[in-house]
Amino acid sequence: MKEIRRRFSALAVLLALLLVGVLSGLVFFIQSYQVTADMRTVSRDFNLLASRSQQVLSNLNKRAVPNYLESRDNERVLYQQFYEQSARLSVQPSLLILNAQTQPIFQSDLILNRISLNYVQTVIKRNRPANAFMKVTKGENDQHFLLFFARVPATAGNQYSVLVLNGAAFSGENIKYGSSFTIADNYDNVFATNSTSFILPGFGKMDSEKFAGHFYVNNDDVFLMRRQQLGKNIFLYTFLRSFPLMMLIVFGLVSVASLLGFLIWQANRAANAIGDKTNAAITELVNETSEIREGKQKRIQITTNDEFQYLADSINAMVERQEAMTTQQLQLQKQTNQYELKMLEAQFNPHFLYNTLENIRITIKLDPALAEKLILSLNRVLRYSIDHSGEPTTLEADLDVLEDFLMVNQVRFDKLRYQIAMDPSLANMPVPRLFLLPLIENALKYGMKTRSDLMIVVTCEQLENAVTFTVIDNGGGFSSEKLISDLPPVESETHHGLANSFRRLQMLYPTANMQLSNTDDGGAKVTLHVARA
Structure with a gap:
């Protein structure tokens, strides 16, 4: 109950914070869209005004202004063309013309009473010989102006015409979502604005540092x-x-409290329901296990369609496996003594040792090097075979000893040939000691009865989900009765080596199985399979 309440409380806080975060994110997303849309609107309106203003100034500089500079008596024509051109603008501009000495020679109104002539002259001197540029300045009575400078091209000297726009006329009337804006130059001089929130008091400049990020928090x-x-x-x-x-904090706290209360109420209901169901299932499970312990039944029989039924099924599987393992253990224990009594017989035929020693005696005189090699191989085979430590060995080590055994027999049977192949990935696979030796001896015993040029092939392969050990000879093969019969018991006198190899491998790998078959040319083939994940 306490754990459920604790988890539900944490869930309530998490959901409330998530809700606040989602709603806040949604609000910020919508408002971000709105402020971006308003920014585009203001940008479009300003760029349109700037483009048209520059076009007006360019048109005047083509004819009207040069004609006026040549003969000062056509001032009326200049006025007329100026007002005709400025009618294209949404605001009424002022026109100022300065000669090469930056002295004013024409102004459409008393604009120099509102802006500083000294400022205009300084700007022109600093930006010569540029053809066109913009500047923002502050005039009388905190008025802000945008100045478009253009050099008059068809006259001698650097004479400039200046179109002056009053920032008060640019109000951003097309703003749709109520955003505030300010247009300023790189020195934070303001041209137009509809809010004083980020205007530095006393200086009238834009506080541009606060626009370094996308959000700004002020109190x-x-x-x-x-x-x-x-x-x-x-x-x-x-x-x-x-x-x-x-407002966001209050909304978040209210959301947390509301969800916390609701989820705690639901937690109590869920905990009570789960507790009742759990108690009933546990009681039934305890009663069923008591019946098994007393021997009245062998399986737990409950149907709850939940984790308790899964637990019951797992217990039933464990009990069945325990019974099977007990039965198998008894069978293995019974066979242990039989394996020990058969060990020497399963490993070596006594005639092998006698014939090998006789071959060594003869070979010492004829080929001492070969005799030494035979003695070393026989020594390795005998040492390896009498090691009764009971510990599994590796497949690679076991195959090395089998090769020594076959080499010794190759001296006995000069036409005997053999081949051993192993997948390198199986080199360290644990195997019983000499578990393939009975199969090889079986091939020698029965294969040599039919042909003297016996060929034995031992193959160890790694398949997709299994390992196979195959012993093939080109002898007379298995009889039809042998192929269809069950695996002979260990104590059987016929082909006892087959059963011995299989049983020993099965003790280490319970999933092992054996298959007997004949090759296409009539030879015998024994295959041991070990399933591996």
Whole structure:
């Protein structure tokens, strides 16, 4: 119960935080879209105004301004063309023309009463010989202006015309979602704005450092911030006030409390239901196991369709396996004495040792080197065979001794040939000592009865899910009765080596099985299979 409540409480907090996070993320996503959309709107309106202003100035500089500079008596024509061109703009600009000495020679209105002539002259001197550029300046009565400078091309000297736009006329009236904006230059001089939230008091400059990220927190307010470059030295700052932090915190706490209460109530109901069902299942399981312990039944019989039924099935499987293992253990124990009595017979035929010693005696005189080799091989075989440690050996070591055994027999039977092949991945596989020797002796015993040029092939292969050990000879093969009969018992006098090899391998690998068959050319084939995952 306590664990369920604890988990449900943690789940409630997690879900509440997730809910707050999702809702907050959704709100920020929507507002981010809105502030981005408003930023694009302001950017589009400003770029349109700037483009048209530059076009107006360019059109005037083609004819009207050069004609005026050549003869000052056509001022009325200049006024007329200026107002015709400026009618294309959404705001009414002012026109200022300066000669090569940056002295004003024409102004459409008293614009120099609102902006500093000294500022205009300084800007022109610093930006010569540039053909066109923009600047932002602050004029009288905290008015802000955007100045478009263009050099008059058809005149001698660096004479400039300047189109002046009042920032108060650019209000961002097309803003759809209520975002605030400020247009300023790279020195934070403001041209146009609809909010003073990020204008430094006393300086009238933009506080651009607060737009370094996408969010800005000021006391209880959260702002979504955007910054975009509009021109070479003009920037647009757009921001939107989001939900207050306190509102989000209160909403989060209320959500946590509500979900916590609801989930604790559900936890109590679930815990009670689970407890009742668990108690009933445990009681039934205890009663069933008591019946098994007292010998009244062999299986637990409950049907709950849950983990307790799975536990009961597992216990039943364990009991069945225990019974099978007990039976197998008794059978193996019974056969142990038989294996020990048969060991020498299963490993070597006494005639093998006698004939080998006789061959060594004769070979010492004729070929001492071969005799020495025979003695070493026989020594390895005998030492290996009488090691009764009972510990399994590796397949590679076992095959080395089998090769010594076959080499010794090759001296006895000069036409005997053999071949041993092993998959390298099986080199360290644990196997019973000399478990294949009875099969090889069986092949020698019965194969030599039919032909003297006996060929024995031993193969150890790694298949996809199994390992196979195969002993093939080109002798007379198995009889039809032998192929269809069951595996002979160990104590059988006929082909006792087959059963011995199989039983010993099966003790180490219970899944082992053996198959007897004849090859296409009539020879005998014995295959041992060991399933491996």
